[in-house]
Every structure is written in structure tokens, then in C-alpha cells.
Amino acid sequence: MKRIPFSRCATQRLASSTPRRPSCIHNVAPHNHRIQWQARLQTTVATPNDGIAEMMAEVEEVPAPESTSKFPSRSPSRKPLPLEHLPSPHPRAAAQSIKLAALRSRLSLPERFPLQSLARTLVHPSADADPAFNNASLSILGANLLGYYTTEYLLCNYPRLPMDVVFAAHDAYIGPKALALIAREWGIETAAAPGGEVDPGLLQFKRLRPGSDLPAALQRQLPWKWEKTTTHKIVNTDEFGSNVKPASAHALQGTPVPVEEAAQSFVRALIGSLQLHLGTPLVKRFFRDHFLSRQLDLSSLFDFRVPTRDLSRLCAREGFEPPVARLISETGRLSRHPVFVVGIYSGKDKLGEGAGSSLQEAKIRAAAAALKAWYLYKPLEVTVPSSTENELHPKNWKPNMVDCGEVIV
The missing domain is CATH 1.10.1520.10 (Ribonuclease III domain)
Structure with missing residues (x-):
């Protein structure tokens, strides 16, 4: 196929088949005829150069013909319009x-x-x-x-x-x-x-x-x-x-x-x-x-509402042991600015870790970190479909990983 x-x-179609606009550069009115467009020309006029200057020096003023066409001056049978009248x-x-x-x-x-x-x-x-x-x-x-x-x-x-x-x-x-x-x-x-x-x-x-x-x-x-x-x-x-x-x-x-x-x-x-x-x-x-x-x-695009619940359902779906939060370290429990470091474990495997000013905050952050680690998994070898379409150096197709989807809550 x-x-x-x-x-x-x-x-x-482009390049050679692009529809040609009627030749109106050779019919440009002199610059003193365009005083009414002076406000626009101050910021938008084309940069003068030798090529345009030579073409504009040879032109004569051509009045705009009356036309009922939707796109005036596009038909070769009509008289060309000055540049100021082109859109x-x-x-x-x-x-x-x-x-x-x-x-x-x-x-x-x-x-x-x-x-x-x-x-x-x-x-x-x-x-x-x-x-x-x-x-x-x-x-x-x-x-x-x-x-x-x-x-x-x-x-x-x-x-x-x-x-x-x-x-x-x-x-x-x-x-x-x-x-x-x-x-x-x-x-x-x-x-x-x-x-x-x-x-x-x-x-x-x-x-x-x-x-x-x-x-x-x-x-x-x-x-x-x-x-x-x-x-x-x-x-x-x-x-x-x-x-x-x-x-x-x-x-x-x-x-x-x-x-x-x-x-x-x-x-x-x-x-x-x-x-x-x-x-x-x-x-x-x-x-x-x-x-x-x-x-x-x-990772900044994620917004979990109840990360602990989502993590529990994820572990149940994948057949992992239920997640358990464990306190790893703490400092300043009785001070104004305590810091608790909590880890989320599934059996002997550590799923995520988070720090907070309270045990509950650290637990939520650890669960969110575990979910991000799961969702942001990246395979080592990836073959995108468009890479096989390269005519010069095509790549052999290698099937990519297809996940069963996110956790539906």
C-alpha cells in the first residue's frame, strides 16, 4: 500500500504552483501620493532597497478600477491595483x-x-x-x-x-x-x-x-x-x-x-x-x-486530591502489598518548626518519601511522591511511530509499553 x-x-500548492498575484509593483503610486497612509507607513513600510527603489522609479500612478469581485485585482484580465489597495x-x-x-x-x-x-x-x-x-x-x-x-x-x-x-x-x-x-x-x-x-x-x-x-x-x-x-x-x-x-x-x-x-x-x-x-x-x-x-x-502538573487513597487503590490493582507509612526521621518535635520525614513502604520496597511540618503532611507528600514515581515512569528504549517513516534512515519498529490506565476514583 x-x-x-x-x-x-x-x-x-506552493512554490512553482502558487497562484500569482497580478503584477502591481510596476504600477505603484509615487511616495508623495500616499500621504493618507503616512501613519501606517511610519511603522510598517517595507525597508527601502535598490531592487524596490528601481521598480518604484519606473512606475506611474494607476487609479483603482471599479470591481465587484470578492478579491479585487486577482484576475489577470483586470487592471492591477497599486500596492496600497492590496490587502x-x-x-x-x-x-x-x-x-x-x-x-x-x-x-x-x-x-x-x-x-x-x-x-x-x-x-x-x-x-x-x-x-x-x-x-x-x-x-x-x-x-x-x-x-x-x-x-x-x-x-x-x-x-x-x-x-x-x-x-x-x-x-x-x-x-x-x-x-x-x-x-x-x-x-x-x-x-x-x-x-x-x-x-x-x-x-x-x-x-x-x-x-x-x-x-x-x-x-x-x-x-x-x-x-x-x-x-x-x-x-x-x-x-x-x-x-x-x-x-x-x-x-x-x-x-x-x-x-x-x-x-x-x-x-x-x-x-x-x-x-x-x-x-x-x-x-x-x-x-x-x-x-x-x-x-x-x-511533576508540577499533577494535582492529587487524596493521594493516600489513590495509592492504596493502585497497590490493590497491581497486586502489591498495602502501603504503610513509617517515620524515617524527625527534628524539633516540641519546637515551633518541627520537620518530619515519612516514607511509604509496600513490604520491603520504598515507594516514596516526603517531609512536612506534621506527620499527616509528611504522609500525604510521601504518597504523592510515590504516585508521581509511578506515573512518570519512562522506558529505556522508545520508538515513536513517525521514526519508521523516515525514507533515509528508517528504524525498525519496537513495540512500546501500553499501560492499563490511571487509577479511577
Whole structure:
């Protein structure tokens, strides 16, 4: 059976097959004609250079034709519009952008990755509604790839993690706030307002005014209700445990969005574009270097309500001897700040140890430490499913450990 390539899953083809925007750089109005856009040009105008300057020196002012099309100036039969009337920069301007070249170098991307595709990942659907020039389709592909790589990493390396912790770890690695933080660390700058004269190296979107309500399409709620069971969250929710579907590109067209929404859309679109242009091996290496390399303390994501009861049920399920708490050491019992060290034992095996200002507190902490040691078990040899898909250096499949699940209380 042949494997379907990822390039067929994308709705928009890139590189040589990318739809060409009409040639309007040769019809740009002189700079003195754009006084009405002066406020936006002060912070978003493209960096002048020899290539753009030469093209702009040869142009003549062309008035904007009347058009009833949904996406004006996209048809070759129509007269091209000046740059100021385009919703996003012309693809030809990407080759002259210093910001795009610096971003590609900063991310250590190969030169064969086209700057036109990198510029497209920076255009949010709220800035340009045309799906041929925004990052909506690339963002969908990148979101699925990020979810797949993160899921296989967590489930194969930590097979005993509870689902609530898996959802929290997903949000910590590839959640909206995490992706927005990654984009800011990459040095992504935002444009004051989108437009055709804006530098293609700036993140373009319609800004949400301060104090405005969040659009309904972006409001997400976590199902932490009493009737929402773990099975319901696994089957009917996304990788973050949310039962609200992500906002579609159609719902965000022309809708002002916060900076975090545009930033996470860019990161996801970049992953999808890398998959189409460079292939799976480079995308996995990029994901390992920029996402899995971020330090995440999984032990801090646990929140046990009654750890002693959970530990007793765990031992009963696994056939261990009932856990017993024993005092290991103490100091200052009659002082204002006593310290007790308690260990949890199952027969002769020590399951966990904890310290507290009272015997009860030390016992609870010891039980929580024993549960964390069980759930954070990590096998020595792990083979993730995507490692067998590498065409250059495929790995032989080794079955991973499958745990029977968390303790249900």
C-alpha cells in the first residue's frame, strides 16, 4: 500500500504552483501620493532597497478600477491595483525583504526554503481573506503535525501519564500561549495594520482594540464539569481537552484578533510550509530543537486530591502489598518548626518519601511522591511511530509499553 504524501493533503500548492498575484509593483503610486497612509507607513513600510527603489522609479500612478469581485485585482484580465489597495504584500516583494531573509537565517532554515512561502505564513486570514495568499491552509496542516508529534512523544515516553496531565502537557508544549511565546522569542515583529505596502517580514493581521471583547470564534472553554468524564474528553475533545472547535479561517475573515491568535497561526503555518517544502526529517528536527527542547517539569502538573487513597487503590490493582507509612526521621518535635520525614513502604520496597511540618503532611507528600514515581515512569528504549517513516534512515519498529490506565476514583 502506498503512503499518501503530505503535499496532497494541503489545499494550496506552493512554490512553482502558487497562484500569482497580478503584477502591481510596476504600477505603484509615487511616495508623495500616499500621504493618507503616512501613519501606517511610519511603522510598517517595507525597508527601502535598490531592487524596490528601481521598480518604484519606473512606475506611474494607476487609479483603482471599479470591481465587484470578492478579491479585487486577482484576475489577470483586470487592471492591477497599486500596492496600497492590496490587502497583503505582493509575493514578488518577498525576495527584496531583509526581514524575511533575517528570519530564515535566525531559524537556521536552508536557502532552498523560498521566502515567498515564509512571507505567506505571516499573513493572517483577518488581513487577507483570499485563501491563496493567507496562511489558513498551512496553519491547519501545521496544527495537525504539531499535535501528532507531541502526542507520540508523550504517550511513548511516559505511557502511564493520566489524561488530565497529557492535556496539560499538550497545552504547555503547543498551546496558544506557548506558540505565541515561541513566535516572540523568534523575533517576530507585528505590523500596525495590514496592506500591500507593508514589509512582507512583518506579521500582518487586523488588531483587536484594547478593551474590546474577544470574538466568539476564539472563545474556548475547558470541560471541567462534573458530568464530563475522562472518556468523554478523550473521544469528544481536541488535544487540549477543549470541546470547542478551533475557529475557521472563514469566521476570522475581516475580524480583528489579538496578537496571540496571529502569532500562533504563524507558527503552525510555518510547520506546515516546512513539511511541504523540506519534508518530514527536517520538520521533526525543527520540532525537536524548538519545541521539545523547552524545559517542562511534568511533576508540577499533577494535582492529587487524596493521594493516600489513590495509592492504596493502585497497590490493590497491581497486586502489591498495602502501603504503610513509617517515620524515617524527625527534628524539633516540641519546637515551633518541627520537620518530619515519612516514607511509604509496600513490604520491603520504598515507594516514596516526603517531609512536612506534621506527620499527616509528611504522609500525604510521601504518597504523592510515590504516585508521581509511578506515573512518570519512562522506558529505556522508545520508538515513536513517525521514526519508521523516515525514507533515509528508517528504524525498525519496537513495540512500546501500553499501560492499563490511571487509577479511577
